[in-house]
Amino acid sequence: MSLRACALISLFLCTIGASSQTTSGVLGDWREPTGSVIEIFTCGHDVCAKMIAISKRAPTQFDEKNPDPSARKHLLCGLQIGYGFHLTDPTHADGGRLYDPKSGKTYRGAMTADGDRLRLRGYIGIKAFGRSETWTRADRSAAVCAN
16 A cells, blocks of 8 residues: 555544544533524633524524613624633633523523533522523534524
8 A cells, every 4th residue: 555545544534533523511512492502612711602593492583681672683693692701621611691681681600511411500699599501512503693
């Protein structure tokens, strides 16, 4: 076998291995219970979250519950709903803020990834006074916003 053929086979095998690896940690795309997809990404030194696909099962396509009346006609698709999180390790982010478009309220937040599940905790004051929600890892095959 020629050196070139060996190199091509090696490259092919490396590509297959890389594409079959699952992403771990809090970063990536996540599907919330109604089916909308949220991207969690680094933004400067922080971790942020934005809605990148809105499910047809979502109660609305607009930010209707926003406390600012002028923002209620903004589309949810592309809306940043998390900011200021700090990675404590690849599977935990804490100290950020989460905006809940279902209620129009912003909470302090924490995220913990466990494989293909992301547990979010939104709270006021201390973590004991809050609500948790579990999201599942999504892939980019979901329809992504045009924004």
